[in-house]
Amino acid sequence: MRLISTDFESRSRRLSMMRSRACDRSWHIWVLPFVLALSACAAVPDAPPAGRVLAGEHGVREEAFAVKLRCDDRVLTVGYAGDRMQLRAGDELFALRPVPAASGAKFEAEADPATTFWSRGERAVVTLRGEPLPGCRVVAHGSQAFRATGNEPGWRLEIYGPQLRFETADGSVRVFRRSGEPVASAGAMTWSLQAAGGPLTVTASDAHCADTMTGMPYPKSVRIDYQGRAYQGCGGEPAALLQGPEWRVEDIGGAGIVDGSRVTLRFGDDGRVAGAASCNRYSGAYELTGEGLTLGRMLTTKMACAPALMQQEQRFLGLMAQVRRFEIAADGALALVASDGRRIVARGN
Structure with a gap:
């Protein structure tokens, strides 16, 4: 998944074309570097003690963070305690200070220079006590x-x-x-x-x-x-509107679904969507950008079921491949909208 990275320059340019106005070229936003640049420039008059501290002694509460990162199977968060930026890794908190970097924004732990955090747009380079953590990317923004x-x-x-x-x-x-x-x-x-x-x-x-x-x-x-x-x-x-609950599909392209069949979707914060396709289980990648939602190729199990279920499964998977955006109705229903306007309609369980 690619979380939304607001490109205000392109938004302004589209609006300018509609209104025949010139756009301001200074409006290109990269989310995480901006987050960290603020801390790098801010004064820290009342900083807590430096270095590594156990979670709960002081610092950000577990549910309060600015950015959540997933580094393969590990989850880290970056948050604030007053003016101080901190990195949480499991039950440890590291007080961070800015250090020079050729690009992006780089921080290191005050008591352990071998623990570093270097933002690169929607991705980051993280080392803990000298050990590089692979595949770090932003998966959520917190409170x-x-x-x-x-x-x-x-x-x-x-x-x-x-x-x-x-x-x-x-x-x-x-x-x-x-x-x-x-x-x-x-x-x-x-x-x-x-x-x-x-x-x-x-x-x-x-x-x-x-x-x-x-x-x-x-x-x-x-x-x-x-x-x-x-x-x-x-x-x-x-x-946040997509992730979390399991969505149960009620309609596929305006044709309803087979009575008693089960078609579901669950969007994870790891960029994967999975569920039941009628007969088989499926999973694949999804991408959410400032322009819309797209779903990658889905992998499925290989079971055989009644012809009606197999036909419905093919309709569902075929329509998923054409999804370009999503909507949330006033009653909370999710609609995945294909390029030709057809919809997959689902409700949260």
């Missing part, structure tokens, strides 16, 4: 990270740990400040801060939102109030 975008005018918001950045595509608004802790209310989170141009308020509501240009669904509806203007858009990670 210490929040991103949102909007159109007409184009804008983006990124909050990572203690820092907030809000910018418009035309460059007329640029705010980069400490964000403080969000305030939780019924169905919403609110960040408030005093920027140079006046008070800025971000409200992220628990209401599904679809991008007005791409149709991509997001888990949050976002409103930003700044300098007498309200900016509307979508936020959170679209992957």
